[in-house]
Amino acid sequence: MGKRYYCDYCDRSFQDNMHNRKKHLNGVQHHRAKKAWFDNFRDAAAILVDEQSKKPCRKFLQTGQCVFGTNCRFSHMTEREMEHLKQLAAGHGSRGPRAVSGKRGAFSEPTVEEWLVKREKRRAAQGRGSALNDEDEDEDEKRLGLDLPLHFLSIPDLPPSLLPPPPGGWTTTVQSQWG
Structure with missing residues (x-):
């Protein structure tokens, strides 16, 4: 073949x-x-410049749908989403695309540096034998049961080799014999 x-x-x-x-x-x-x-990896400022240069899509404004989808040369953002995008571009610089779009569930996630500091505090608390403080964990981390920033999970359809381990760890049995 x-x-x-x-x-x-x-x-x-x-x-x-x-x-x-x-x-x-x-x-x-x-x-x-x-x-x-x-x-998927553009920052808020680049998306803002791109969206401001486009005219609004009439079909999307009338029906809420557009047959061209992401390939449409007109803007599908509402005024509210544009204001949110301006705030992100002005205040946070490049936070990533997942924190931009209201359709994907707008949230404000910590920077990598903040996440690393928070992670070190949790690891230190675990090392002393004390329980983790539930107030320190984000709601999304509780829901997912993961100790990862959300933008690492935002890429859809990851192959199994790139997915994070399950909350309880891998359940594998060690085989001592070969063959």
Whole structure:
């Protein structure tokens, strides 16, 4: 059957030869999927500049839907979302895209430095044998049962090798014999 090329951006595979690969990598669908992937990591200021340069989408304003979705060249943000975006861009700099969009559940997550300090305090409390203080944990961490910042969990469809371990740890049995 021959080698197959798998494109991570498009989530598809095809027979790997020079013609097929060149055709795919220069295709519109690949460029859109690649742009959508990298848009997940833009900061609030870049998103604000981009959204302010666009006119509002009439179809989205009338019906709440647009057939072009994320590929629409018009803005789908409401006035309220734009104000929230301006606050994020002015106050926090680059906090990441997940803290920007109201549709994905706007939340304010701590910076990595704040999270590391908080984590060290928890680890020190565990080392002394005292119980963790429930007031120190975020509601989202309680719900997920994880000791990770939320932006690490915001990328959908991670492969199992990149997922964090379950709250109780891995349940594996050690086999002492081979074969």
